[in-house]
Amino acid sequence: MLENFDFQVVIDAIPFLWEGLKLTFLLTFLAIAGGLILGVLLALARLSHIKPLSFLAASYVNFFRSMPLILVIFWFYFLVPYIVGRPVGGFYSVLVAFTLFEAAYYCEIMRAGIQSVRKGQAQAGQALGLTYKQNMQYVVLPQAFRNMTPILLTQAVILFQDTSLVYVVGLHDFLVNAEIIASRDNRLIELFSTVAVVYFVLCLSFSLSIRTLQRKFSV
Amino acid sequence: MIEMKNVSKWYGDFHVLNNCSTVVEKGEVVVVCGPSGSGKSTLIKCVNGLEPFQEGTVTFDGISVGESKTNLTKLRSRIGMVFQNFELFPHISVIKNIRLAQEKVLGRSEEEAKKRGMELLERVGLAEQALKYPGQLSGGQQQRVAIARGLAMDPDAMLFDEPTSALDPEMINEVLDVMVELAQEGMTMMVVTHEMGFAKKVANRVIFMDEGRIEEDCSKDAFFGDTRGERAQLFLSKILNH
Ligand SMILES: Nc1ncnc2c1ncn2[C@@H]1O[C@H](COP(=O)(O)OP(=O)(O)OP(=O)(O)O)[C@@H](O)[C@H]1O
Ligand SMILES: [Mg+2]
Numbered sequence: 001m002l003e004n005f006d007f008q009v010v011i012d013a014i015p016f017l018w019e020g021l022k023l024t025f026l027l028t029f030l031a032i033a034g035g036l037i038l039g040v041l042l043a044l045a046r047l048s049h050i051k052p053l054s055f056l057a058a059s060y061v062n063f064f065r066s067m068p069l070i071l072v073i074f075w076f077y078f079l080v081p082y083i084v085g086r087p088v089g090g091f092y093s094v095l096v097a098f099t100l101f102e103a104a105y106y107c108e109i110m111r112a113g114i115q116s117v118r119k120g121q122a123q124a125g126q127a128l129g130l131t132y133k134q135n136m137q138y139v140v141l142p143q144a145f146r147n148m149t150p151i152l153l154t155q156a157v158i159l160f161q162d163t164s165l166v167y168v169v170g171l172h173d174f175l176v177n178a179e180i181i182a183s184r185d186n187r188l189i190e191l192f193s194t195v196a197v198v199y200f201v202l203c204l205s206f207s208l209s210i211r212t213l214q215r216k217f218s219v
Numbered sequence: 220m221i222e223m224k225n226v227s228k229w230y231g232d233f234h235v236l237n238n239c240s241t242v243v244e245k246g247e248v249v250v251v252c253g254p255s256g257s258g259k260s261t262l263i264k265c266v267n268g269l270e271p272f273q274e275g276t277v278t279f280d281g282i283s284v285g286e287s288k289t290n291l292t293k294l295r296s297r298i299g300m301v302f303q304n305f306e307l308f309p310h311i312s313v314i315k316n317i318r319l320a321q322e323k324v325l326g327r328s329e330e331e332a333k334k335r336g337m338e339l340l341e342r343v344g345l346a347e348q349a350l351k352y353p354g355q356l357s358g359g360q361q362q363r364v365a366i367a368r369g370l371a372m373d374p375d376a377m378l379f380d381e382p383t384s385a386l387d388p389e390m391i392n393e394v395l396d397v398m399v400e401l402a403q404e405g406m407t408m409m410v411v412t413h414e415m416g417f418a419k420k421v422a423n424r425v426i427f428m429d430e431g432r433i434e435e436d437c438s439k440d441a442f443f444g445d446t447r448g449e450r451a452q453l454f455l456s457k458i459l460n461h
Binding site for chain 2: 124126130134142
């Protein structure tokens with residue numbers, strides 16, 4: 001039965017698949033970076049004593065967490081060019097969508113992280129004369145990140161998998177490129193099993209390194 | 220140096236500080252004691268503005284702590300504080316714990332901050348531990364580092380909130396020794412503690428708190444003599460019998 005399969009097709013398609021994988025990686029990486037920065041700011045806003053600020057941040061988080069990601073992607077695909085006033089290309093609108101969407105999740109993770117740092121730590125920083133910003137930057141956030149590293153990384157794996165949704169706006173990521181070859185050469189099984197293996201290996205090795213990290217940090 | 224006038228604070232209906240007034244002169248060592256929940260921590264945290272209060276005034280070296288125009292961070296950098304649970308920063312080394320605020324708040328260079336830090340670690344007997352992380356030290360060592368961290372800012376006064384009550388008995392003295400030395404050098408200190416040996420040795424005055432009120436505020440001799448009030452008497456007999 002195996003003779004019916006032609007994995008030469010896959011080998012020939014490697015450069016093309018790699019192009020797609022690069023987009024997947026790039027999108028994952030940029031969305032994590034953007035989502036983290038925005039997520040931290042949102043978490044600080046949510047924990048702020050300024051009521052309107054924490055209310056706004058909470059509304060933001062609740063809004064995005066009750067939207068399906070695919071809807072957000074669609075929405076920004078049509079909305080971003082409209083706001084900017086000119087076409088921006090699928091990549092940027094998708095990047096905006098992912099960043100804003102992930103930020104809501106990172107916000108909740110970071111909020112829990114900040115709350116996991118004992119209150120006395122912030123007081124000690126204050127007592128030394130650190131400003132709010134310095135205290136966050138040097139005392140609270142590093143500890144919050146450390147406590148949350150495993151969950152942040154798990155969220156990154158989820159995001160990596162979710163980037164495959166970009167097919168809906170016609171972006172050529174790893175999965176889409178595989179699909180193009182698959183239908184061109186009528187080699188669906190070969191290509192899709194390759195995609196599955198690649199996703200599996202990447203996610204598994206990432207998860208394993210998370211576990212190693214976790215063990216290291218838990219001393 | 221520290222002046223509290225009719226300070227009151229509420230948590231909802233709960234009156235945590237009830238019309239508290241006292242003065243700590245420069246170079247004075249004042250011990251604050253009283254039963255759990257009587258408001259001791261809250262009282263000393265009013266001095267550096269870690270706890271806001273609703274009524275009264277607190278001034279430090281003539282600067283009003285509660286006023287919104289006061290530069291609180293600047294003021295706090297002049298007042299060292301040592302906590303019950305040490306509160307060293309666990310993610311950075313001992314020497315970095317001591318360097319951090321020197322560099323970020325006082326604007327000292329890395330070298331200067333390190334030099335001052337090492338001097339103080341030397342002084343509390345922990346110079347060899349400089350590169351370790353707080354979690355690798357014993358409680359007594361951590362608390363001595365915390366004192367060094369406070370002193371590194373060259374503060375005008377030091378506040379201590381039960382600095383030895385989280386320590387195993389055999390470590391209490393190593394911390395108290397550092398504090399006694401500091402007191403003898405003339406540091407202005409406000410110390411919440413139940414270590415009456417420390418009070419007898421170096422305190423100028425003792426404040427006894429109960430239910431948010433300053434019940435006694437008298438010289439050490441008066442406090443350990445027999446002029447103190449009934450509640451203080453009872454409290455003292457309890458802790459001395461333990
Ligand atoms: N955030 C808060 N909300 C409500 N009540 C509080 C809060 N913080 C402290 N209290 C109450 O205020 C009272 C005084 O607290 P404080 O910590 O000053 O007491 P203490 O004398 O230092 O006691 P201990 O010896 O246990 O440290 C306590 O009864 C405590 O329960
Ligand atoms: Mg207390």
